[in-house]
Amino acid sequence: MSDASELEQFREETRAWLQENCPKSMRSKILDPTEEVWGGRNAKFKLPDSKLWLERMAAKGWTAPTWPKQYGGGGLSAAEARVLEEELKRIEARSALKSFGLWMLGPVLLEYGNEEQRQRFLPGIIRGETRWCQGYSEPGAGSDLASLATRAELQGDHYLINGQKIWTSHADKADWMFCLVRTNPDGKKHDGISFILIDMQSPGVSVRPIQLISGASPFCETFFEDVRVPKANLVGELNHGWSVAKRLLQHERALISKLRDDAPEEDETLPEMAIRLVNGGEPGPLQDHALRERLAQVEMDFLCNKLTLRRSSESIAAGIGPGPETSMFKLYGTELNKRRKELKVLFMGYQGLGWEGAGYTARELQMTRDWLRSRANSIEGGSSEIQLNIIAKRVLGLPS
Amino acid sequence: MSFVLSEEQLSIQKTARDFARERLNVAAFRRLRDARDAQGFERGVWSELGELGLGAVHLPEAWGGAGLGYAELGLVLQELGRNLAATPLFGSTVLAAAVLREASASQPGLAALGERLAAGEQLVALAHEERPRFAPYAVNTRLERTPSGLKLSGEKALVVEGHVADQLLVVARSSGAMGDRDGLSLVLVDATSAGVTRTRLETVDSRGYARIAFSDVALSEDALLGKLGEGAALLDPALDRATIALCAEMLGGALEVFERTVQYLKERQQFGVAIGSFQALQHRAAQLFCELELSKSIVMEALSAVDEGRADVPLLASVAKARLSDTFLLAASEGIQMHGGVGVTDEYDIGLFYKRARVCELLFGDAAYHRARFATLSGF
Numbered sequence: 218m219s220d221a222s223e224l225e226q227f228r229e230e231t232r233a234w235l236q237e238n239c240p241k242s243m244r245s246k247i248l249d250p251t252e253e254v255w256g257g258r259n260a261k262f263k264l265p266d267s268k269l270w271l272e273r274m275a276a277k278g279w280t281a282p283t284w285p286k287q288y289g290g291g292g293l294s295a296a297e298a299r300v301l302e303e304e305l306k307r308i309e310a311r312s313a314l315k316s317f318g319l320w321m322l323g324p325v326l327l328e329y330g331n332e333e334q335r336q337r338f339l340p341g342i343i344r345g346e347t348r349w350c351q352g353y354s355e356p357g358a359g360s361d362l363a364s365l366a367t368r369a370e371l372q373g374d375h376y377l378i379n380g381q382k383i384w385t386s387h388a389d390k391a392d393w394m395f396c397l398v399r400t401n402p403d404g405k406k407h408d409g410i411s412f413i414l415i416d417m418q419s420p421g422v423s424v425r426p427i428q429l430i431s432g433a434s435p436f437c438e439t440f441f442e443d444v445r446v447p448k449a450n451l452v453g454e455l456n457h458g459w460s461v462a463k464r465l466l467q468h469e470r471a472l473i474s475k476l477r478d479d480a481p482e483e484d485e486t487l488p489e490m491a492i493r494l495v496n497g498g499e500p501g502p503l504q505d506h507a508l509r510e511r512l513a514q515v516e517m518d519f520l521c522n523k524l525t526l527r528r529s530s531e532s533i534a535a536g537i538g539p540g541p542e543t544s545m546f547k548l549y550g551t552e553l554n555k556r557r558k559e560l561k562v563l564f565m566g567y568q569g570l571g572w573e574g575a576g577y578t579a580r581e582l583q584m585t586r587d588w589l590r591s592r593a594n595s596i597e598g599g600s601s602e603i604q605l606n607i608i609a610k611r612v613l614g615l616p617s
Numbered sequence: 618m619s620f621v622l623s624e625e626q627l628s629i630q631k632t633a634r635d636f637a638r639e640r641l642n643v644a645a646f647r648r649l650r651d652a653r654d655a656q657g658f659e660r661g662v663w664s665e666l667g668e669l670g671l672g673a674v675h676l677p678e679a680w681g682g683a684g685l686g687y688a689e690l691g692l693v694l695q696e697l698g699r700n701l702a703a704t705p706l707f708g709s710t711v712l713a714a715a716v717l718r719e720a721s722a723s724q725p726g727l728a729a730l731g732e733r734l735a736a737g738e739q740l741v742a743l744a745h746e747e748r749p750r751f752a753p754y755a756v757n758t759r760l761e762r763t764p765s766g767l768k769l770s771g772e773k774a775l776v777v778e779g780h781v782a783d784q785l786l787v788v789a790r791s792s793g794a795m796g797d798r799d800g801l802s803l804v805l806v807d808a809t810s811a812g813v814t815r816t817r818l819e820t821v822d823s824r825g826y827a828r829i830a831f832s833d834v835a836l837s838e839d840a841l842l843g844k845l846g847e848g849a850a851l852l853d854p855a856l857d858r859a860t861i862a863l864c865a866e867m868l869g870g871a872l873e874v875f876e877r878t879v880q881y882l883k884e885r886q887q888f889g890v891a892i893g894s895f896q897a898l899q900h901r902a903a904q905l906f907c908e909l910e911l912s913k914s915i916v917m918e919a920l921s922a923v924d925e926g927r928a929d930v931p932l933l934a935s936v937a938k939a940r941l942s943d944t945f946l947l948a949a950s951e952g953i954q955m956h957g958g959v960g961v962t963d964e965y966d967i968g969l970f971y972k973r974a975r976v977c978e979l980l981f982g983d984a985a986y987h988r989a990r991f992a993t994l995s996g997f
Contacts (some may be wrong), residue, residue, distance in 0.1 A: 488997040513988040524914035528620035609899035
């Protein structure tokens with residue numbers, strides 16, 4: 218049988234399985250972010266069907282379709298995984314599991330972890346039993362990540378960890394952290410960093426959520442006071458964690474563009490919103506010409522960005538790339554998102570100024586908070602300036 | 618459609634790249650400019666381009682073209698754009714041919730002219746614009762029916778390759794008022810007809826344009842293309858296609874000027890180091906890289922949409938033209954700035970790209986025009 222017909226057969230089987238197993242309520246875009254499933258010891262399932270959906274997908278290994286079967290993954294080829302993705306998209310199936318473990322840690326463990334670590338951690342990620350957070354940034358090491366100072370000292374069979382992490386997304390909800398620590402304080406700053414896995418329930422770990430200008434945030438500060446971490450939790454070589462960290466960041470940037478694709482659906486397009494709010498529902502040209510021009514520019518840039526993402530993924534599928542140009546998607550995508558959120562607030566006028574309480578609808582308050590939250594987009598995950606540095610040096614080859 | 622080039626497309630791209638670098642490079646353009654060449658292009662090189670099969674890749678085989686699509690034409694135009702190549706390819710084989718093709722669907726008699734055009738033996742120009750800024754329906758040139766036939770009077774402001782064209786496709790008004798879409802008609806006029814006066818325009822980009830006046834030009838009934846008063850139906854789709862094709866040339870120019878600038882940033886030393894090590898310049902170059910990547914995507918998408926006969930061609934034409942108008946000009950002006958003093962000298966090529974960018978920006982509507990058109994097409 219030819220590859221093509223095998224793939225067609227896989228498509229038919231997948232379609233049938235999804236028809237059978239994907240609950241009806243899981244076949245719609247997510248409008249309410251609290252319906253998302255992030256797994257973990259204290260997993261929350263706002264809809265009972267979402268638990269069922271996760272269990273069924275995890276049992277097939279399809280939360281991690283291309284990971285090896287021996288760890289509970291789906292063992293699919295890239296072509297099969299693409300078919301699965303297409304079939305999921307076709308029925309508008311919700312993501313069964315959102316997870317930094319799936320998107321970021323898992324690929325790195327497959328590449329750099331030892332067999333014991335893969336067997337120990339991958340199945341829990343695939344089944345959504347372990348929720349992970351990322352311990353990278355520190356108060357003194359944000360964009361200059363390699364300046365990190367959290368110390369890990371080897372003391373017999375364990376490391377003793379002291380220091381502080383910041384901007385740790387969902388640290389308050391995570392079971393484990395993948396973390397960069399300094400294991401050699403002497404020498405150059407990129408050397409002497411190690412990549413280690415820390416159980417958040419270890420004595421000495423404390424977490425404090427950070428409130429942003431939007432009034433809430435997924436971010437936390439994490440403190441380590443004499444935290445003992447077994448030697449076996451070190452991933453890759455001692456003092457050579459920087460290469461592991463960089464690889465993980467590539468996965469993260471690819472993820473950020475994917476997340477945008479997968480973000481809770483907007484119930485109204487920007488032009489629809491503009492007609493409703495700027496024109497008072499009157500169809501036809503926006504009465505505010507300056508806003509009309511700004512909206513046109515944003516909409517056109519959005520389309521061009523989307524096409525470029527598609528072009529990049531087609532090139533990857535054809536065996537060209539990916540390269541450091543993923544920085545471009547982080548940069549352009551987040552800047553564009555800020556422009557969109559800002560326009561919404563402008564469309565709302567005075568109704569976009571509400572913080573809480575009477576006088577504003579829940580939706581208005583949400584859009585205003587979204588706008589404030591979006592200001593962090595071009596800082597988190599590597600600031601826009603850092604992305605520009607990467608493009609200049611790695612893509613254009615400009616000298617240091 | 619695919620964003621990844623096929624083997625055949627890569628081969629067309631390479632042929633066009635090699636030929637343009639060899640025979641149609643910036644030095645060749647300078648020679649024509651400095652000689653104040655009356656034609657503005659070299660007939661011999663124009664023939665060679667045709668012999669290589671690059672002159673009419675997108676035209677139907679029935680006309681003697683290669684029967685490929687705009688995706689392939691775009692590759693050729695990009696390479697010409699990279700070299701500021703002066704040829705009548707765009708004016709005649711793309712722009713005028715697009716109108717002729719629309720018309721020939723119902724007038725098979727036009728095929729003979731199509732063949733001569735595709736072979737590059739005859740040059741045809743679209744005489745359309747009358748206002749200083751692009752306004753497709755702002756046409757005052759009058760076409761009247763008289764007992765002895767048709768009569769044409771009026772003046773066209775900027776006709777691409779109008780100075781060398783053998784035939785002119787003239788957009789005229791047979792009814793209605795300035796600005797109306799209805800009432801436009803297209804007629805085919807021999808450029809040497811009595812009553813036609815051509816003035817070669819010397820523009821900043823040193824390419825070929827003419828102002829053309831029509832004074833009671835007598836035409837027979839069969840000069841009419843399509844139906845009287847329904848010319849816009851032929852004109853609109855042709856303009857969208859030509860606009861998209863022009864964007865491909867602009868993309869080539871923008872990429873070339875950007876690559877030259879990045880190279881300069883690596884070579885030019887100031888304060889004892891390459892200026893490309895300065896973050897102020899690195900960030901501007903990186904920003905420009907992003908704009909260019911987005912430009913590549915929209916140009917490829919729009920060219921493919923033409924080939925696929927998609928309904929969103931007008932929308933994509935506006936997205937592409939708005940973006941390329943801005944990006945080409947930005948790439949060229951940043952190029953000048955980053956080159957410093959040498960960038961504003963005539964001796965250095967970068968300024969030639971800047972001047973071409975300005976002209977391309979205004980042809981068929983600048984970014985502001987197309988943002989407004991995009992908004993209208995999108996219903997806001």
